[in-house]
């Protein structure tokens with residue numbers, strides 16, 4: 001089964017990789033056709049998420065290498081591996097700084 | 111009205127306390143305060159003088175808070191003792207010629223060590239034990255000595271003996287009385303003490319006096335002639351035969367002194383001259399005694415300050431209870447320790463096997479009058495405040511060890527509010543409770559700050575902790591000690607759960623032991639690595655795979671562990687191959703150079719005696735490591751919360767001072783503990799002699815060579831919160847050293863909090879260093895065998911993570927920049943030149959970021 005990401009600003013779904021290539025609880029980076037980078041994750045229940053790979057706090061393209069977790073309310077997040085700020089995997093909002101967010105991409109399995 | 115002048119002579123422990131008492135009463139702003147101080151430094155904690163040898167620097171012993179003198183406008187003259195007092199003119203003259211007029215003069219000159227008038231007592235190599243300068247001189251002289259003897263087997267003599275032992279000398283104690291510490295303990299206690307002291311390798315000679323110090327041709331000490339006709343060869347002698355009050359100044363200006371010394375004062379600590387006070391060890395109190403302890407001195411300081419401020423106050427005698435740790439043995443004596451009260455009875459428990467001796471003195475109607483505790487003084491904090499009352503349980507039960515007969519867990523709740531918990535600062539249980547309930551203190555440090563309890567000799571800190579907890583619980587405060595939002599357990603509790611139930615997976619642990627709401631979830635960035643580390647530490651003994659990237663374990667590791675390299679600010683990684691002990695062949699150095707050159711890596715020598723290669727992309731890691739593994743390198747675990755390096759100096763092999771092969775030991779230790787996952791990183795070092803070139807005392811576990819073997823220091827730290835490591839044990843053989851480190855590390859891994867370095871752990875853990883020593887040296891919990899077994903499991907199960915990764919195509923698949931374009935390097939990882947090497951191109955990362963609308967709420971089709 002393939003994981004597909006909705007390309008920003010378009011109606012096109014882009015097939016990234018096989019779902020088996022994802023390790024539950026971790027992420028991978030993917031190169032999008034326009035050169036942008038997405039960070040793809042899957043949680044322990046197999047749900048997939050995608051957000052922009054760039055950590056807005058440091059500028060480095062590393063969010064895919066963070067640890068994921070779930071908040072007390074059950075929302076999935078990733079913690080940046082550099083300075084540990086957490087980002088909601090569904091909407092890209094930073095949980096530790098309201099003013100910051102990263103783009104989040106819709107994902108589907110085909 | 112002109113401002114009155116208060117002159118203080120002597121800035122020791124009591125002098126400083128007096129200044130604080132003046133400041134507390136606002137007197138420093140109403141009067142000019144001048145201090146004449148003989149020593150070249152501000153007042154320091156003489157009681158903990160010996161801790162200087164355990165690594166505490168002179169600064170750490172200081173009793174004066176930074177800025178104290180300036181804030182209160184106190185004029186201080188260091189290194190300038192008073193030499194004369196003119197009571198007619200009311201002036202004091204100092205050695206420099208400085209003359210100060212006074213309205214009030216306070217003498218706090220302390221004592222001097224008594225040196226018996228034996229021939230040869232001034233020979234080179236004879237010392238006393240009272241000031242930091244004395245210690246520095248002893249330390250210097252000991253460098254060229256093998257044997258040291260202490261004259262006097264009292265409290266201070268044993269401390270001095272401990273210090274000589276710590277300096278690597280073959281140590282003797284010569285005591286005239288038939289037992290050690292004759293003033294504090296009785297015969298039974300003396301026996302228990304002797305056995306334990308001798309077990310530590312100190313030779314004890316009791317019932318003999320020192321008759322003469324024999325010298326060699328150059329006038330330095332060669333031996334001591336003893337009263338039984340024998341002689342004792344020694345290079346160094348420390349006199350510790352008691353102290354005498356320094357009352358010279360008072361004598362010379364005609365103030366009355368006692369027959370056996372001490373400046374005579376009344377209950378207000380005033381001498382015959384109403385303008386002159388005397389406090390501390392130089393004073394003969396109104397009860398006719400000279401007190402050689404700091405607590406009574408503090409009371410006198412308060413009393414004199416009150417009198418000067420025109421307030422009521424009196425000092426008419428004090429409690430001389432003491433609790434000490436001498437050579438690692440607890441000794442306490444309190445109240446009527448020798449049973450001098452008419453008709454009193456003794457209750458004694460004695461176990462020569464474990465060196466424990468306890469005696470309680472009770473009156474016929476059951477009132478606790480006093481006691482002596484040797485070898486185990488745990489109950490001191492409880493028993494001393496109970497003195498003078500009938501304890502809630504029979505005295506017999508109080509001396510029995512826990513587990514024997516009817517054990518009594520007598521908590522501080524049994525104490526009345528008036529019971530004095532901290533005798534150094536005279537703080538009652540009621541005051542401590544008040545600090546919690548009325549002043550909102552919620553931790554021991556806060557209570558210490560608020561009440562001063564526990565800031566003197568420290569023997570009451572344990573009871574203090576229990577009181578604070580009890581009080582908090584009583585007022586319904588609940589402290590969530592949980593690791594994170596997912597677990598209500600502490601790291602230590604989780605460790606025990608994993609160990610006991612042999613849980614090898616994070617999900618299983620979370621779903622069964624997590625907080626209600628967190629079960630079934632993904633955990634978080636706090637608990638996942640913590641649990642990953644626990645499982646890795648215990649791997650062989652719980653049947654988990656030791657490889658951190660196996661199965662579910664892979665998802666728990668921080669990014670550094672995940673890629674077995676250290677993430678740097680631009681998303682590139684750095685690589686640190688292991689260089690055990692910092693020893694490396696030219697061939698291997700060349701390989702590192704070639705690899706760095708071929709991959710354009712920035713190279714830097716680390717503080718841990720190895721080489722860090724910066725600027726590798728994720729996809730380059732396996733290729734680089736293939737080259738390194740090929741050349742015989744293995745992972746340095748610079749990325750993990752694990753053993754980093756064991757630094758070493760060249761030691762005996764090359765260095766003219768070295769006494770052991772420090773490099774070999776460093777290599778052995780590094781190879782033994784490599785890969786060991788722990789709550790935080792672990793650093794170590796081995797020095798070849800006491801000069802300590804490898805800086806072992808700034809490490810989690812540091813080893814320093816002695817003539818007789820190795821000294822092991824633990825809990826050191828550099829960085830932002832430096833801490834000198836404490837001596838755990840001395841003169842260990844190779845095997846003893848390794849066994850002790852095995853136990854120490856495993857006990858730390860078992861009980862520390864997440865990201866808690868050994869230094870912080872040692873400060874936090876109940877009972878501190880003493881408790882850790884009891885557990886790992888004396889096996890007080892009976893777990894040493896298990897700790898050793900766990901370490902043996904780790905050592906046997908060790909495999910190089912990089913070699914293993916390279917062997918496994920599945921694992922290698924992860925090392926790509928992009929999952930959908932394995933061959934494409936990450937374009938955001940770029941470098942620019944800097945000083946003939948490279949540095950990250952941060953401009954690229956800061957570059958314009960398109961403002962992209964967040965896609966919240968967009969549903970997937």
Ligand SMILES: Cc1cc2nc3c(=O)[nH]c(=O)nc-3n(C[C@H](O)[C@H](O)[C@H](O)COP(=O)(O)OP(=O)(O)OC[C@H]3O[C@@H](n4cnc5c(N)ncnc54)[C@H](O)[C@@H]3O)c2cc1C
Nearest residue numbers: 120122123124125148156191192219220390391402403404
């Ligand atoms: C190794 C050791 C361990 C100890 N352990 C304990 C313990 O466990 N518990 C306990 O209660 N007590 C202990 N003591 C005793 C305790 O240190 C003393 O009771 C305490 O220091 C007394 O304080 P003080 O201010 O009276 O004297 P000191 O601290 O000795 O201070 C007197 C100061 O006055 C200076 N001085 C003297 N003459 C002059 C002058 N003419 N002009 C200017 N300055 C002068 C001296 O140089 C000195 O600095 C220990 C002492 C030692 C040495």
Ligand code: SF4
Nearest residue numbers: 759765768798799803
């Ligand atoms: S610690 Fe210093 S002086 Fe001592 S052996 Fe090592 S290098 Fe030599």
